[in-house]
Amino acid sequence: MADPLHQFKIETVVAGPVFQVGGVHVDLSLTNSVLAMLIAVGLTVLFFALTTARASIIPGRGQVMAEGLFGLIDDMTESIIGHDGRKFLPYVLTLFLFILSCNLVGMFTYFTATSQVAVTLTLAAMTILLVLAVGFIRNGLGFFKMFVPSGVPWYILIVLVPIEVIAFIMRPVTLTLRLFGNMLGGHIVMKVFAGFIVTGLTLGGLGALIGFVSMFTIVALTTLEFLVAYLQAFVFAVLTCVYLSDVVNIGHH
Numbered sequence: 439m440a441d442p443l444h445q446f447k448i449e450t451v452v453a454g455p456v457f458q459v460g461g462v463h464v465d466l467s468l469t470n471s472v473l474a475m476l477i478a479v480g481l482t483v484l485f486f487a488l489t490t491a492r493a494s495i496i497p498g499r500g501q502v503m504a505e506g507l508f509g510l511i512d513d514m515t516e517s518i519i520g521h522d523g524r525k526f527l528p529y530v531l532t533l534f535l536f537i538l539s540c541n542l543v544g545m546f547t548y549f550t551a552t553s554q555v556a557v558t559l560t561l562a563a564m565t566i567l568l569v570l571a572v573g574f575i576r577n578g579l580g581f582f583k584m585f586v587p588s589g590v591p592w593y594i595l596i597v598l599v600p601i602e603v604i605a606f607i608m609r610p611v612t613l614t615l616r617l618f619g620n621m622l623g624g625h626i627v628m629k630v631f632a633g634f635i636v637t638g639l640t641l642g643g644l645g646a647l648i649g650f651v652s653m654f655t656i657v658a659l660t661t662l663e664f665l666v667a668y669l670q671a672f673v674f675a676v677l678t679c680v681y682l683s684d685v686v687n688i689g690h691h
Contacts, residue, residue: 442629446553446622474551478539507535511675518679522686526679529568533561534675541621541667545660552670553621555614562613565678573685583688609681613674620670624663631656 451473454466489500497505511531515523537552544550551557573581585602586595631652638649 442626442633445548445550445625445629448554470549471551471554471557474543474547474549475536475540475557477547478536478543478551481543482535482539507531514675515679518676519683519686523679526682530675530678533565533678534671537561537617537674538668538671541671542664544621544625545664545667550621550625552617553625555618558618559610559614561617561674562610565613565681566610569681569685572682573688576686577688580688581685584684609677613677617670617674620666624659624666628656628659628663631659 449470450467451470452468454468456463456465456467458464485500486504489498489504494501508531511534512524512527515527515530517523519526540551540557544553570581573584577583585599585606587598587602590598634652635649635656638645638647638652641649
């Protein structure tokens with residue numbers, strides 16, 4: 439348990455059926471990762487059910503929080519994407535709340551779902567597939583205009599177009615690694631300093647001093663990690679809106 443990487447190990451909570459589909463191994467067991475995501479989704483649904491079931495003209499604290507989160511993403515989609523932004527509000531809001539709730543659940547439990555590449559890659563893939571679908575449905579082959587900035591001389595386009603294509607391909611990679619890396623790194627550092635506290639206080643003398651210093655450090659790190667939990671969800675949502683704006687407003691690219 440002293441291993442700072444132990445907290446990221448996938449473990450089976452409830453064994454489920456295991457079978458083969460076309461030679462692919464399928465395991466439907468309930469793991470700690472799936473359980474963490476189910477808890478996150480359940481708490482989110484419960485929060486909005488409790489705060490909006492009896493909405494009033496003079497809102498309470500819970501209703502203010504719920505309306506604030508909704509208003510934040512509503513303003514974000516409209517300001518970044520434009521007048522069509524509200525069409526994508528359900529997806530961006532769901533994405534933001536899911537990431538935020540998973541990050542916060544990881545602060546109170548031993549497992550953080552967004553510290554797994556499989557989870558962050560799935561979220562990034564969903565976003566990029568949505569961007570591609572919207573781009574081709576709205577613009578057809580005009581989708582490829584986003585790789586050719588207007589007003590640029592042809593001899594510069596020879597270099598610029600491949601750079602634009604590579605940058606687009608790298609979008610899901612950066613979305614995946616940014617969220618994964620921040621959550622993984624933050625929790626590793628917190629676990630390391632927590633280990634310093636236990637080890638230092640058991641040694642006495644200078645070790646006790648190191649333990650007390652580590653205790654104050656981990657308080658500061660925990661505060662920072664709560665901020666990171668929100669910021670990473672916010673950044674993911676902002677970048678999703680930016681990528682959608684690129685294909686929605688190709689005519690102004």
